Amino acid sequence: MQTITTIAALREALAPHRREGRHIGFVPTMGYLHEGHLTLVRKARAENDVSVVSIFVNPLQFGKNEDLDRYPRDLARDSALLTAAGVDFLFAPDVADMYPRPMETVVDVPLLGNQLEGEARPGHFAGVATVVTKLFNIVQPDAAYFGEKDYQQVAIIRRMVEDLAQPVHVVAVPTVREADGLACSSRNVYLSANERQAAVIVPKALEEAARLFSQGLTDAGAMEEAIRDFIRREPLAEPDVVAVRHPDTLMPLDLLDGSFLLLLYVRLGTTKLLDNRVIRLHANKDAAA
Ligand SMILES: Nc1ncnc2c1ncn2[C@@H]1O[C@H](COP(=O)(O)OP(=O)(O)OP(=O)(O)O)[C@@H](O)[C@H]1O
């Protein structure tokens, strides 16, 4: 694996591959890699000739009081994992390489981006859309891989790619979970031992929603209320967002009919955990691509 830290060097390294018509698969990340990231990486490798992974903790998508400074970082460990996974290029730029001067240009997808997680984190998704556009321009991948754990992020990126005719195939990969069902996330390291145990309430709430739906609960408001109450049974957990939405448009629903998205944003202490599931009447399984 070749590790590259500047935009110019990455362009130069990828140019011969592009000239040869090789397919480039790209996995953007913020590092501190876990099995979720590695699943994206394996898929990118399997479906393309050349694989590129970026590790960049993007300041544009963090609010002033968020965890930019304490976000977990371990480039040496990440690099070893990516080498073992057979990745061709690791792109790990500094903030000064990505943003030599303050960004004046912003990519925003406000209808999808200012609600749900975006309401709790104003400007977050504009920061994501802007950095992903810049990374797409640098890497020029044929395909880019994103996790469904960040369901709203995938919806925003798909819309951005469509609106701006960005020549990238967006692939969404189902959420990878720990043995007890908790979605793998870099931020899980923030959890104390007690909070980690309590965190299982999040995937359990997704199961509970599927159970209630299969038993005939079809009022969206009542479903949100039932799931909020269910999560509050765990004293360490506070449900910040419990939202029943249309799986494609992310618009609110009144009546649950066929399938719906349940999106959760749950606080345990100071850690916010994200999870979701597309719940279908006849096949209750995790959201699939
Ligand atoms: N459990 C998971 N299953 C599948 N994909 C995942 C999982 N966790 C993260 N990803 C995906 O990996 C990519 C990089 O995510 P990121 O580096 O922010 O990791 P993260 O674990 O989501 O971190 P955070 O704790 O910041 O949410 C994103 O596309 C994200 O959706």
Ligand SMILES: CC(C)(CO)[C@@H](O)C(=O)[O-]
């Ligand atoms: C897509 C991304 C790498 C952009 O910084 C980030 O939002 C993430 O890790 O999900």
Ligand code: BAL
């Ligand atoms: N996983 C999305 C990146 C973030 O929380 O900033």
